[in-house]
Amino acid sequence: MNEKILMKGNEALAEGAVRAGCRFFSGYPITPQNEIPEYMSWRLPEVGGTFIQAESEVSAINMLFGASACGIRVMTSSSGPGISLKQEGISYISGAELPIFYADIMRGGPGLGNIAPAQGDYFQATRGGGHGDYRVIVFAPNSVSEMGNFPKICYELADKYRVPTMVLADGLLGQMMEPIVYNFEPVDPKDLPEKDYTLGCAEGRERRVIRSYDLRPGYLEKNTLRLGEKFKKIEENEVRYEKINLEGADIVIVAFGTASRVCKSAIPLGKEDGIKIGLLRPITLWPFPMKVLNQIADKVENILVVEMNIGQMVEDVKLAVEGKAKVHFYGRPSGGIPTTEEIFEQVKKILKR
Amino acid sequence: MNEKILMKGNEALAEGAVRAGCRFFSGYPITPQNEIPEYMSWRLPEVGGTFIQAESEVSAINMLFGASACGIRVMTSSSGPGISLKQEGISYISGAELPIFYADIMRGGPGLGNIAPAQGDYFQATRGGGHGDYRVIVFAPNSVSEMGNFPKICYELADKYRVPTMVLADGLLGQMMEPIVYNFEPVDPKDLPEKDYTLGCAEGRERRVIRSYDLRPGYLEKNTLRLGEKFKKIEENEVRYEKINLEGADIVIVAFGTASRVCKSAIPLGKEDGIKIGLLRPITLWPFPMKVLNQIADKVENILVVEMNIGQMVEDVKLAVEGKAKVHFYGRPSGGIPTTEEIFEQVKKILKR
Amino acid sequence: MYQGVIISGFGGQGIISAGILLAYSGMVEGKYVTFFPAYGAEMRGGTANCSVVVSSEEVASPVVAHPDTLIVMNEPSLLRFEPSVKSGGLLLLNSSLVSAKPKRDDAETVFIPANSIAEKIGTIKVANMVMLGAFAKKTGAINIDSIIKTLPKVYTKAKEDMLKKNEEALRKGMEV
Amino acid sequence: MYQGVIISGFGGQGIISAGILLAYSGMVEGKYVTFFPAYGAEMRGGTANCSVVVSSEEVASPVVAHPDTLIVMNEPSLLRFEPSVKSGGLLLLNSSLVSAKPKRDDAETVFIPANSIAEKIGTIKVANMVMLGAFAKKTGAINIDSIIKTLPKVYTKAKEDMLKKNEEALRKGMEV
């Protein structure tokens, strides 16, 4: 059943969502993620789901709000400009505590920018580009395989915590093809446990209300504090990362997504020169692997953060290491993809070799 | 001329913008900032300016994009949900390097939240809620007087660096009345230096193009790196803060906006009990007063961050102190305003008194 | 001198304008002042309240968590704000509309039939001024003449006759 | 074994499908593969290029900054990518459309009149397969039979006849 297939990252992601039980997608075209809505436009009807090309990203995220309120697994996707337009909706969905899954297939920016791969939406994704106190669980795949297999985890966490979850991937991951094996059996939505807060037929139960506001003095504060507790729990339990070659490393690189793969390819170069390069790849960007990085900083003097932007995750890394190691940064924004050689150059410069 | 007047914070801000040369405002109503568009609706025509009630916040920010491209000083304002909707436009304006000034008069959130004062949009403001690599200069006034006098500084910096600048204030600052003296003479837009990039009559010059994109391979990367340099320059030169009672402090509180005033009122309580409470008030939230805080951390063991949210600026404080001091947090989100007594309670708890 | 005041009542009882007037008068006297209206979700006709600080020193926090003086214009306001009054504080009660008795015995309470007094002056609209007059008298935080001087600056559209009635109400309030 | 390949030409020359075919065949052989199309601002009819990695070990970076093999289908592509070829690398040139001579002397160059060969087979559409055949032969990175086996999986809508022509082109490419 789960054979190896050669797939585009975007299509793997869409198929992964469908296999994970997604039955509603509303979106709006934007490069480099068009394969996602295009795939959904025929795939969802095939499984009895709904695909809608919304009139805008604003509308798309609000359609999701409605569909998720009815209890099914839903998805939207876009790239930078469209994700910005969705921020109000994401904030509302967070406030209403509805589970949704979405993807930002990043391109160069700010503004219209370009459609080349980039990682410039890190801040937006991890700090909540929308208003108010909320967080989104952010997964950063680095292969087509992960593009395909992460949606299921995202749905599970979204349902568990009633929060938005997302995949943040640069355009290269969306556009590249690689073999993928789905590591899970397709989910039949009918097998999912029923939710006790969703709207629909109220026969035999009290009416239900889904909202993100509370105008009674003092009440919203309590609710927001409760959200805060929830976010804390997520920070404690849901951190994911990959450790590579860390034991006794001379330097540790921190990178996610495509950048992490380039960095990984620098490890053998290091070996040749007698430099042990470790790599910590955050898989969840929020919650960020703070603790493990802090521990790493106890053992290594230099940490190099590589991003395809002008420096965003580097702040989280600094936050994690608390001054215990020197944090260096190498960034290539808006379509610049660092090469293995460049990375190794940086490593040598830092280690003065 | 510059007499003392009793004004609402929102009106002081609007009047301050007009005096600083603002001649174009487009906005959309939202509590607790309605006094701003309402004031502008009669005040701007009075000085020959333009007021437009846009059909939405999305439209409002794009009207600003157009008006700013013509070289005049422009403004918009909103609160959380509306500011979220403006994020795409702000990213475009950053990419096109146009100067604009806007205000977020914060309310409780996420979602519709409530209309009580809050500081939950800190992340959105300081990390760029929009997509891509950009930053906005963020001023955090804590009095009606600063509400009125900051717009001028904002316009100057916006023009100098060609970036968006903003005032981030909670609803209390927008709604409260206090005496204010404008500390500058009204600016006549005619006296402002002409800009060499603005659109209009092309007689006798080359045509001009304003855009936020570059689709030629490699070009946008260079441009984004150049933006990065600009942001670095701002970080070096434009940090503003207020130091209160820091010398020999037993504990230092970091707070901005309304929270900073409450914290200040805890200082005398401390004195009575023999506790010296210092206060660092960041006036610019980005660029954040990293250096001064780092120096403070050399001298004090405990830092208490007080915010009207569930913990946002506290990350910047931690980033600044690099583990050199213990950073504590006390937050009251979504309409909770900490009281002087509560703050002092926290101080005593931390110092174990 | 520091006076943190909360004024509370129905919308339409002139709560907000009384607060502004108080702050304005304080400013005129060279004091430091802040004023802050409650802006809740309530529609018009609901309750209204505001916080005013008048102080001889710069006002750090404009928030009046524990008022030195609470001016209560209707019954729901008593229920809501009574517990917050500072120990040793002052409670000015519009006894025309508030029949419940306050429970606090650590604060001075003054009963003022503000509506009745105002009615006698010719309009219940000036009941708020009666309370303000009483406030000026009891606390000494503000001079009655400053308030009277300030009246036309706050009620910019008021007719001469109405200003006179306000003044009369203020003076009657001083008498209680 | 590691082969980083860039294929480049006009849109419509089957650049992308050749790349996918290469990657797919590699996968069929049990190798690790990645494929990555350039998606620029160019409209249709502009240039097209893609990067393919075929490797016996897991592919860390899918980015082919310095190709082991560059397959050039038109003249602008030569100008753009020639400098990036790895020293000691391979340059396969569609000499039907490229008249300029490469300047690199540290890389092997093979001139293949792909269009002419394809025309003889009956359609210039299979020029890309000629190049792929040559690639298989010169590098040994992939077995021609794997490619042939994979053809119907990539060209899912192709008629039997067309598949045959593709196969023929691949074999002709092997001969150069």
Place this chain on the structure above:
Amino acid sequence: MKEKKVFKRTKGLTDIPMRYCPGCGHGIIHRLVAEVIEELGVLKRTIGIAPVGCSVFADEYFNCDMIQPAHGRGPAVATGIKRTRPDCIVFSYQGDGDLASIGMAETVHACARSENITIIFVNNAIYGMTGGQMAPTTLIGMKSTTTPFGRDVKVAGYPIKVCELLAPLEAPGYLVRVSVHKASQVMKAKKAIKKAFQVQMDGLGFSLVEIISPCPTDWFLTSLQAVEFAEKQMIPYFPLGEFKTPYKKEEVKKEAKEGIEVEYRTDFN
């Protein structure tokens, strides 16, 4: 003496007293919608969408499942719900700012898709909740807090007639404008609302009922003056009537005979 309750509170409303201003049209409209839902027997399978506007509280007042999304996005949310639960009756309750200003794109597109939902569109020519700013339907010359000298078409443009705007769209559906400023109109309004829900139940596509509704507070009028303003100023600019109907002639006749007529639980004998 025996008596019979001939007008009682509908079960379509919860028991909570409404927080609208005295004389506000929202209350009447709430009741009509609630009565219709009850009368059609769909209370237990109706999902309502509250707007951002004074009637944000609609989610407390309607006695069915409710959801409260972002300002102006009701039609998009309704789309998400209806596509997921086609068995449910879905209505979006919206003000003029919500529907015709910030939500214009969502409104037009839901209509163009002929989304099978019902929109209750409360046109009070003002932004009530935020304190009286200009709405897209504010009349020419009318004062608001953002048109302090009256709406000047040169600056602020012309009031939008939503039914007229949507009518040319190809998509089938039901578009009607009614008013609740006086009893006779209230009855007609209810009839229109009922028809709109019926259109949805019959699967005939998008239905929108525009309702002229007094806002005494932000019109700066008494309740009684507001009624007069609605009659003398609003209705002449916003003519009442049906702008599109999905029923064919025969069906209309049938309807007239069998009646989806309003029954006010009134007994005139």
Place this chain on the structure above:
Amino acid sequence: MKEKKVFKRTKGLTDIPMRYCPGCGHGIIHRLVAEVIEELGVLKRTIGIAPVGCSVFADEYFNCDMIQPAHGRGPAVATGIKRTRPDCIVFSYQGDGDLASIGMAETVHACARSENITIIFVNNAIYGMTGGQMAPTTLIGMKSTTTPFGRDVKVAGYPIKVCELLAPLEAPGYLVRVSVHKASQVMKAKKAIKKAFQVQMDGLGFSLVEIISPCPTDWFLTSLQAVEFAEKQMIPYFPLGEFKTPYKKEEVKKEAKEGIEVEYRTDFN
């Protein structure tokens, strides 16, 4: 033999070769707009707004001041510009996705405000730039990458006729639909564009020229087939003609006499 250049490249265009696909209507429309601007003598005081869409590059091609804002927001940007520089001629060039999908609210409201700007609306019934997804004007049954089995009205709704939609708005202005799929239509299109700019110069409010434009690439047709598709499929659904004109009868007569007629620098003697 003496000869005269009777058709030359307008100065309204820069020298840069356009990057559109072979047979794309954008190129023709660019030329017409550029010629009009040149002929009206306003090139040095015109500000153009490029959309997000294939014609994002318009900012390279028009030889006047240009600005390139976010997808769909041209009318808002144009508003900001025109209000600030009423002495300038402002036009917004937009595709159907840009104008009628994401930008619907901005379009309707700029029209309702009768903003004194000109919109060049290129209706090619498809999202060109992003590779052929459904547009709000995609015909019923027409295939696109997001309607792989053809546009089904039950799922994706009905194509929007923008001129018809805007026409009922009270605001005065000029609304017209033309086509550039063949030479005779090209001439009419130019006339309409010229009239639209003239309306703006006369201060008569919002003008919009909707132009049926072939997109061979995303219609998956050759250039020649695309011309036929425009003629046989597009125009029957999107009828050509004027939907609103601000000129009174006498003015139209005057116009007919004095002519804002198109001069193609053609000389038939």
Place this chain on the structure above:
Amino acid sequence: MSRIEVDEKRCKGCELCVIACPFGVLALSDVFSSTGYYPAKMVKPEKCTGCTLCALVCPDVAIEVYKEVKKTGAKK
């Protein structure tokens, strides 16, 4: 005799019922209720026909109408 009941907790004294009643049955009270409004009340109760017009226009659904059931006239 028919009659109406006004729920004082809901009534906001908007007077719409007063003008809606064709028979002048209603007027506003001159003492205000606990919610601060002057509620409607029957001032000519004998004239009430139970026509429900007052209830139809009441924005606060504060009115219930009771109609007298005549014993005579079994049919209709």
Place this chain on the structure above:
Amino acid sequence: MSRIEVDEKRCKGCELCVIACPFGVLALSDVFSSTGYYPAKMVKPEKCTGCTLCALVCPDVAIEVYKEVKKTGAKK
């Protein structure tokens, strides 16, 4: 004799001019240009009237038209 000039750097061989010409003057070349397209060219140059219809439909503004100026007929 009138004539047209096709700018080969701009022409993309869309053929629109070819079908627009009422006199069959134009056809596409069968060798492609440096940009990869088969540009339009005059195949019956003698038939060209300089009517400009080809230029009117050219999406790439690649055509310029030269019209023969007859010496006779001073006026017009």
